[in-house]
Amino acid sequence: MNSDDDESMDSPETSSSTTNSLKGIKIFILQAKINPEVMGALMDDAEGAGIKLVGRPEDAEIIVTEIRMRKRLERHMDWEVAKTKPLVTSAWLTSSAKAGYPFPCGEFAAVKDLAGETIRNCPDSTTCKGCAKCFSNSRSSSMQLTPDALSPPPNPLSPPTFSPATGVTLVSDSLAWDLERAKDKFDNSSRYACTRLCPLVCPNQGLVEELRVMKQARELEGEPRSVLAYSRAIAAIKSFPHRITSERQVTDLPYIGTKIGTMVADYIRTGHIPEAQAFSTSIRFRALKELTSVHGIGPLTARRLYDLGLRNITDLRNYYGVNPDNDSQDIESLTPDDIQDGKESEVGIKAVLRVYDDITTLIPRAEVEEIARCVYAELCVVQKGCAYTITGGYRRGKLMSNDVDIVFTHPTPMVDRGLCKKLVERLRSRRMVSHVMHLSSFRAPSALRKSQWDTLEKALTVFRLPPETKFYDGGKRIHRRVDLIFAPVEVYWCAVIGWTGSTMFERDLRQWTKDKRGWKFDSTGIVKLSNSEPVLATSERHVFELCGLEWIDPTMRNAD
CATH class of the missing domain: 3.30.460.10 (Beta Polymerase, domain 2)
Structure with missing residues (x-):
């Protein structure tokens, strides 16, 4: 834990708010796809943490759901309401209740099409550890889980730690990491991402999510140069340690040219990038995005399938003859002959379609x-x-x-x-x-x-x-x-x-x-x-x- 986190924990005011940071948060649990036993456990977790359960999604600050796809979500609630709320998985509730404070909404986004909205709409609380909305208000703009906290527990089978034959150590040496002292060694204006610090959630995460839509749109349409341009700009913004409130703040950042600079200005002014919003609601964009979510289907194949009339996972299952409810298809795998005959991609696609919801x-x-x-x-x-x-x-x-x-x-x-x-x-x-x-x-x-x-x-x-x-x-x-x-x-x-x-x-x-x-x-x-x-x-x-x-x-x- 870095020094800012230690200071926050020692503060009586902060300690009190952290202890009760979940108390009174209004949550709506969408029961579709949640079995009664799990539902009961979630309600117990909420009650134990002081969370207030509400009966309508409109009244909630956070919506908990196990639904992943837009079409299915629209059967149970209004899409326009969903766009104004953070939609998180039930894991957010159980993890937050156990920790005693709300985890970052974006890390638990339930519906991919609403990932950006989930980050932007996360409750504005200085105790929310890592949400984009409160990130820049935190006294520690680099708030992250420490490397010690991120390390997996020791394995009881005790893997080896050293290779005598080569002199190679087999244990990670990444634990001794003092972020505050390290910051001075890095330059945000460097043109190489490997020389800049890029946290998991940055102060400008909402802007990053909008630019990711632009990047994905170009990728789906087969425009690699544009994809690289957006990727570079995103990486530069991810490393910027302060909330961007003026175009002048990004003038010294690499890869922010006139076009992307205009998008940054739009976002500062309105909280959105108009072109990104247009893509997000485009039928073609959403279809290509869903098609490419299947391992083995790249943008080129997705565009070909789109031209054949395929729009979603159901269409893909019908096209490839996959029945997700047929247990007889359970063990499906590659053989050396499959690889030589070029069947690898089709096997992968069918495998994913079988268990896509999982x-x-x-x-x-x-x-x-x-x-x-x-x-x-x-x-x-x-x-x-x-x-x-x-x-x-x-x-x-x-x-x-x-x-x-x-x-x-x-x-x-x-x-x-x-x-x-x-x-x-x-x-x-x-x-x-x-x-x-x-x-x-x-x-x-x-x-x-x-x-x-x-x-x-x-x-x-x-x-x-x-x-x-x-x-x-x-x-x-x-x-x-x-x-x-x-x-x-x-x-x-x-x-x-x-x-x-x-x-x-x-x-x-x-x-x-x-x-x-x-x-x-x-x-x-x-x-x-x-x-x-x-x-x-x-x-x-x-x-x-x-x-x-x-x-x-x-x-x-x-x-x-």
């Missing part, structure tokens, strides 16, 4: 950790002595994740080879993996390779926790997207950094390493462009040192 449900941190623990336990049956790191949004501090990324290694060189396939086979035999959408083997790093998709051993799977875990309540086992990545020990930390993200942080890290060092960096390792000689990094901090960069904790790499 895998679009956000995953709380505790469940992410339980998934990693269970996978590691099965890996120990296949091969003892491996180490792992949970990466992705979890490692960057997200309270709720879309999927789970785990990078594995073994301290003895070459032992990791072939383990990915063996682990997947083990998980399938245990009925923990129901679908495999991608399976690949390792290829050595090369200075000549142009693709940004790394060549580590990996399996992109649909995973289910076993019934004996605490996340199984007697109902069906929910499906989760889990990516399993295996890296040779000598490139382990390059893989961890690469799979931690964010996308723009990684892009600029690659560019920085090329521009400043004459090296090629990706998840497969660091090689010198001049002769393809590998550069060995023995820890995560060592990667930054080799690249000539100041250390940035994973919680400050949220540049998207």
